[in-house]
Amino acid sequence: MGKTLAEKVWDAHVVRRAEGAPDLLYIDLHLVHEVTSPQAFEGLRLAGRQVRRPDLTLATEDHNTPTLDIDKPIADLTSRTQIDTLRRNCEDFGIRLHPLGDTEQGIVHVVGPQLGLTQPGMTVVCGDSHTSTHGAFGALAFGIGTSEVEHVLATQTLPLRPFKTMAINVEGKLRPGTTSKDIILAVIAKIGTGGGQGYVLEYRGEAIRSLSMEARMTICNMSIEAGARAGMIAPDETTFEYVQGRPHAPKGKEWDAALEYWKSLRTDDDAEFDTEVTIDAEELEPYVTWGTNPGQGLPLSSAVPDPASFAGEAERAAAERALEYMDLRPGTPLREITVDTVFIGSCTNGRIEDLRAAAEIVKGRRKADDVRVLVVPGSDRVRLQAESEGLDKIFTEFGAEWRFAGCSMCLGMNPDQLSPGERSASTSNRNFEGRQGKGGRTHLVSPLVAAATGVRGTLSSPADLDPTPLPSRDHEH
Amino acid sequence: MDKFIRHTGVGVPLRYSNVDTDQIIPAVYLKRVSRTGFEDALFSAWRHDESFVLNHPSYRSGSVLVAGPDFGTGSSREHAVWALKDYGFKAVLSARFADIFRGNSGKQGLLTGELDQDDIERIWQVLEDAPGTEVTVDLEQREVRCAEIVAPMQVDDYTRWRLMEGLDDIGLTMRHIDEIADFEASRPSHKPRTLA
Structure with a gap:
């Protein structure tokens, strides 16, 4: 029987396999940031250990860093x-x-791919659950805890139990106005926050193949929100084109050797997945979350659900708690929900294509009066690219704040936070209670929905906007 | 790491599903560079609520947390495990755990035992009817005992062995350092390096 993509990458990294013990897996790239590493380095010092492979390790500052001054x-x-x-x-x-102020600084999951350090067939880890992002290249990439960070620093390996495999088949074509963010929100709503536990997800099908690398990263990024430590997409011409020419991409003969290997990284026709899930892209609409976990999402055209409509007692209780926290009433159309803040950024949607998509919506328009719009590029390179295209001006003329790169309001470890009771439409990945600031209420959305929401002040898609942007600044709402 | 063979302590019923790591410890507490002292951060948003279970005097000294399904979802922060341990918890019981959280717990000697949701519900009932009731988590026998209830507990063989022996993972891997070196010698040269 053939192998899945995940199994191929796994098998190529087994250092040691023994009865009754986890496989010892070699790690090709270890990304490090300030939040989950200090106690790991302290552990090394206490044990008198060194970092085994500094040349396979890269650090950046992102979670805590301010986006102003x-x-x-x-x-x-x-x-x-x-x-x-x-x-x-x-x-x-x-x-x-790459410290704050450095041109290569940014969110760790934006920086790795941008430098060409993330390549097909690699194992990539980081003390951050959104490491699943790098799976978009056909890498096996997953988040680890601080003890594991220390383990990788000391040995460049990790003892791991094999994952099960799940195919997520996304058939058909996305309709205009829907994005890869809507695909992944729909997947999580379908399989739940625990649906992927113990699995590596492989996203497949026509809709996935036609996505850009950045859109693929958005999908893999949120695999963890479905409970899966890793999500993968088989590399193809889109992948190779993206990697080629980047600072750390192989060159010359090395490129040829790498390419030959990368082309073998696809699930064999006779391989079997442990589970398969199918989604029809043609049926997807823009998705938004209404609750306090990423599985509590619905198409924007829906209404806030009635907890009584949920089957299990635990589901019902969770929905009741979520509505109370979110201060929402069953039956309220999602489009009528008013937000205070729009956040565009994060490792999910802070890349140049995300900013371009949002800018295209807001260009020539003016934000709703009482809404704060925060645009935070995922890396300093993304910021510079956006500025070279004039996107910063489009955003500031719209009334948005244009900031420096970092994780920012995704998790509010820096000053960019929601106040208690404040409500956001956010392109980030988690709508947990207090995630964006104590008492803050988060609706997860795509960059297109975020931008349209900034225009109208209520959860909206671009289709809800007037066809022609308004020329003047004194538009009445 | 201390050995874990069995533990008996006050059980705390946490009737929530999907307890994510942002609830276990919010991000503002992750700025510290130490590995201890996180007890005040545990469930910090919920602890302001007087009716929260840990604010009930009978549960305050609890050391076995009995939670709803999908415990520990979300971020990879090991601080969630440190906060539970620093508060005094020795074991968490749930029908299902998030993978990264369960892995982190194993590294720190916090037992994550999987029970059937039906058994969790029965234990909740006992703990709520008689607050302060003790729960025994027996790793050797792979079972949980509470009043008349005896419930089978799932823990994988390797984690069980490591916890019962109190073994440190890095030390175990270091025994195979020659095999790691051999593997490194065979890695393709097209793989990227971060240093020149």
Whole structure:
């Protein structure tokens, strides 16, 4: 019997296999950031251990970093200490670091692919659950805890139990106005936040094949929201084209050798998945979440659900709690929900294509009066690219705030937070209670929905907007 | 790491499903660079609510958390495990755990035992009818005992062995350092490096 893509990559990295023990897997790339690494480096020091492969390790500052006044010392002392600790650790252990202010700085999952460090067939880990992003290249990439960070630093390996495999077949073509974000929100709504536990997801089908690399990254990024540690997409011409010519892409003969290998990285026709799920892309509409976990999502055209309509007692109780926290009433059309803040950014949707898509919607328009719109590029390179295309001007003329790169309001570890009771439409990945700031309420959306929501002030898709942008700034709402 | 063979302590019924790591410990507490001292951060948003289970005097000294399904979903933050341990929890029981959380717990000696949801419901009932009731988590026998209830508990063989022996993962891997070196010698040269 043939092998799935995930099994091929796994098998190529087994250092040691023994009865009754997990496989020992070699790690090709270890990405590091300031939040989940300090205790790992401390562990190395206490045990007198070194970093085995600094040349397979890269660090960046992203979670804590401010998106304003980045040339000034970080105001929050504990954040500053954590950043300083990463800088000292990288210096002491010989690890390459892209600090705040550096052109290559940004969210770790934007930086890796952008530098060409993420390539097909690799194993990639990081002390961050959204490491699943890199699976878009046909890499086996997953988030790890701090003990595992220490383990990889010390040994460049991890003991792991094999995953089960799940095919997510996305057939047909996406309709205009729907995006890869809507695909993944629909997948999570379908299989639930625990549906992928123990699995590696492989996204397949016509709709996936036709997506750009950046759109594929958005999908793989949120695999963890379905409970799966990793999500993958088989590499193809789109992948090879994206990687070729990047700073760390193989060159010359190395490129040829790599390409030959990469072309073998697809699930064999006679391979079997443990589970298969099918989604029809043609039926998808823009999705938004109404609750406090990413599985609580519905098409934008729907209404807030009635908890009584849920089958199980646990589901019902979860929906009741979610509606109470979100301050929503059953039956309210989702389109009538008013937001205070729109956040465009994060490792899910903070790439140049996301910013272009949002900019195209807001160009020539003016944001709704009482809405704050925050646009945070995923990396400094994305910021520079956007500025070279004039996107920053489009956003600021719209009334949005244009910021420096980082994780920002996705998780509110820096000053970019929601206030208690404030409601956001956010292109990020988690709508957990308090995720974007204590008491904050989050609706997860695509960049298109975020942009349209910024225009109207209520959850909206581009189809809800007037066909022609309004020329003047004094448009009445 | 301390050995875990069996533990008996006050059971705490947490009747929520999908307890994500942002609820176990919000991101604002992740700025610290230490590995201890996270007890105050545990469930910090919920602990402001007087009716929250850990604010009930009978449960305050709890050490066995009995939670709804899909416990520990979301981020990879091991701080969630540190916060539970620092508070005094030795074991968490649930019908289903998020993969990364379960892995992190195993590294830190916090037992994550999988029980049938029916057994979880029965234990909840006992703990709510008689707050302060103790629960025994027996890793050796792979079972949980509470009042008259004896429930089978699933823990994978390898994790069970490591916890019962109190073994540190890195030390175990270091025994195979020659095999790692051999593997490295065979890696294709087209694989990227971060340093020149």
